[in-house]
Amino acid sequence: MDYSTVLILCSFSFLAGFVDAIIGGGGLIQTPAMLFTLPQYPVPTLIGTTKIPSMFGSLMGAFQYSRRVAVVGRFIGPMMAIAFGASWLGSWTLSQVPNSFMKPLALTILVVVFIYTLTKKDFGQVAHRIVTARQQQTRMWSMGAAIGFYDGFFGPGTGSFLVLGFIALIGFDFLKASAHAKLVNASTNLASTLYFVSEGKILYALAFPMAIANLTGAFLGARLAILKGNRFIRVFFLALIAATIVRFAWDLLR
Template identity: 80%
Template sequence: MDYTSLITLCSFAFLAGFVDAIIGGGGLIQTPATLFTLPQYPVPTLLGTTKIPSLSGSLMGAFQYSRRVAVVGRFIGPMLGLAFGASWLGSLVLTRVPNGFMKPLALVILIAVFIYTLTKKDFGQIPQRVVTARQQQIRMALMGIVVGFYDGFFGPGTGSFLVLGFIALVGFDFLRASAHAKLVNASTNLASVLFFVNKGTIIYAVALPMAVANLTGAFLGARLAILKGNQFIRVFFLLVIAATIVRFAWDMVG
């Protein structure tokens, strides 16, 4: 491992942490950069390696948001547990079943999300509707299972799907949705890290410096999102969704 490659990876990890803390989508930056920079390593090894910086960034983002944004404490705990278990199961299934069919499905969903968010100007700007405590509990539990499994099985766009779910199903605004999404993302990333640690497919000499860079980016990204508020996060959300659509479409054409 030469220093130039490591510096390059840390730079991308910093940018990934910054973007991910605001609205999710950091994996779209960090994972391709790692695959392109270290082509001599097996893909599972590189995917496992990127999970540690992703976890560190998620934890930093979750910590920053939780200090300034009210969290639904009595429901987020069970959701984190369900997301953790579902993510572990998704990673296990990934080792046995190909996930190629996920990309076209995710692409269609993301295009619909982009169009809806772009045309509905007030989406996520204020709490959209009153959701009863029982509805919040059920919907957050289901989100934890579905999105947790998706993160372990496929991954890209998880943060954006979480934000979308918290806004559309639970009634949060963008800032509160981002705060809760980071908590759930930290749980799913932890499950993946433990899975890959158990498999022994992590390059720690790469993962640990990238983790510091990702954490630093997440600190700055979360602070900026909290400072700028919902409209700023909405713009970032649209940019990340657009980038994800382009990335998926490019991969499918290629």
């Protein structure tokens, strides 16, 4: 693998970390770049390699947000643990059964999410408590199990689904939802990383330079999101959902 290839992939990884730190969805940039640039490698190896930079980027985003945004500490820890286990289970399940049915299902959900967010102008703009502490606990832990499994089994759009869940089910605004989503996503990425490491499906010479690039992008993306606030994140969220819809639709129709 020559240096120009590493540099190109690190550039995509930087952009993925930047976008992912703001609203999630960095995998929509990083994973296709890997698949198109290195078609000679097995797909599981390429997917596994992307997990290390994704994990580092998620951790950096989580760190930046946690310094400036209050976190629901008593519930987020168990949610991360549940998401970790669910993500590992999802990765294992992927090795047993096909996941081809997930793309049309995810596409349908994303279209509904896009229309709802676009038409409801105040969605995620102001934090408001809509549930009791017990309901918050139940919903966060259930969300950790469901989206954690999804991330291990399929993956694309995980960050966006987490943000959506924290806004719609818990009552957070975009900024607070992004902060909590990064923590949970870091946990699911760690589980996937450990799974692929145990399977020996990592290109370490590429994974670590990409991790540095992703981490740098995540640092800048999180700082920008915190500086600009909810309106900026909402625009990013809509743009990312639209891009995800186009990508899934293209894959299904071609």
